[in-house]
Amino acid sequence: MRNLKVVEEFSEKSKKGFSELLYTQPNFLIGNNQLPQIHFYLLDTTANIGLGHIGFSLEEGTVFSPYRAPFGGFALADDLTSLEITFFIFEVLRKLQVQGVNSIQMKLAPNCYFSNTFLLKENLVYAGFDLEEQLEYQAISITDQAFELNLASMEVRKLKKCKEAGFEFSRLPKHKLADVFDFVKKQRQEKGYELSMEWPQMKLAQKVNSEAYIPFVVKDGKRIIAATIGILASDCVLYNFSPAHHAEYDPLSPNVLLTEGLYDFCRAEGLNYLDLGTSYLNGEVNEGLWQFKSHLGGQSFLSYSFRKAVS
The missing domain is CATH 3.40.630.30 (Gcn5-related N-acetyltransferase (GNAT))
Structure with a gap:
């Protein structure tokens, strides 16, 4: 495993080696809600490269990623190993516990956004997160x-x-x-x-x-x-x-x-992708809309929602 460290601020002197999500960035959260923000970045200290990020909004002891947006959760570099992802997750949990956080609610981006979403999902379950929901998105590969x-x-x-x-x-x-x-x-x-x-x-x-x-x-x-x-x-x-x-x-x-x-x-x-979103109406898949997106070349991708009590 590389020399990794989880920090709460990302230095402008560091390079970014992952694709950032709009919905977890500090500027977006300023416009999205008035809640306190908590951010964690995974840093390769030897190469001085950022390898991941997660941003939370804090309300009454619970952190949300996202609080009011389609999705949030972890943004990860494509080359992260399972061990490195596990390290990131447990460091985030440890730091949240130190800050007195009671619970976590998180919805991951559809798996077309990051190549290692399934690996992340497995490691979140290993870390004690409960999988609450999975939603189907459709996206066109560019x-x-x-x-x-x-x-x-x-x-x-x-x-x-x-x-x-x-x-x-x-x-x-x-x-x-x-x-x-x-x-x-x-x-x-x-x-x-x-x-x-x-x-x-x-x-x-x-x-x-x-x-x-x-x-x-x-x-x-x-x-x-x-x-x-x-x-x-x-x-x-x-x-x-x-x-x-x-x-x-x-x-x-x-x-x-x-x-x-x-x-x-x-x-x-x-x-890489044109995200066509979901096709749900009142909690059920709208078959006509789903079919239309499929006819446009949309492929199916999954988004996972998790919850965990921080003890």
């Missing part, structure tokens, strides 16, 4: 292949019709985020769905993480007909947050063209 090669034939036809109709995908400047948010909220409300965030929350999140929230649209001429907010949820993954389209365009399904644009953006930025 490769050198054209987007349409991953599509079901039905979606290929829809994509072709959108292009024949002259619809165009584009990334909008940051100051247009409010316009896209309003469009998405309106279209989803008309279909009976609510957004998980209100505009004041989104505005604050963008303020403290200005590069992480990106508005994307599909237009018919000058009219927005489909839109989404792309969230850089990690250094390697773009999260497709609440895409929506105008009901008038249902037969053409402009969300397919929207997804192609996101895929091409990810490829240009060197990202």
Whole structure:
């Protein structure tokens, strides 16, 4: 095992050898909640390289990772061994106990975010964490292949019709985020769905993480007909947050063209996955939505939620 140490602050002089999660970073937590933060970083002291991180929000003796976000938990370098992951987990537990923490609630990122999530899961169980829930996400792997090669034939036809109709995908400047948010909220409300965030929350999140929230649209001429907010949820993954389209365009399904644009953006930025999120409605899988994401090339990945009493 390398010469490892768990520290509570990451020095600017240290290199970062892992992909950071947006939802556990200090700036994000400032906008997310007003609770005290606790951070732990795994450091290779010989090479002066950070190999992992976990950020918590503390409330009444319980630490949450995340407190109010899709997921959090451990962010780990790909080359960490089982022994090194175990060391990190137990050092975090020891330090939390010293700080008087009573319990831990944690939801890991889907396993497309890190290559060693299954190994982490095994080590958390070994450390006494209780696995409470697993949720299925879908994500598209970003490769050198054209987007349409991953599509079901039905979606290929829809994509072709959108292009024949002259619809165009584009990334909008940051100051247009409010316009896209309003469009998405309106279209989803008309279909009976609510957004998980209100505009004041989104505005604050963008303020403290200005590069992480990106508005994307599909237009018919000058009219927005489909839109989404792309969230850089990690250094390697773009999260497709609440895409929506105008009901008038249902037969053409402009969300397919929207997804192609996101895929091409990810490829240009060197990202590994386009996260399509979950497909649950009232705790059950929405089969129609799951099938649509599958037709777009979405593969299934799991996210695990854990709880542990700190004694």
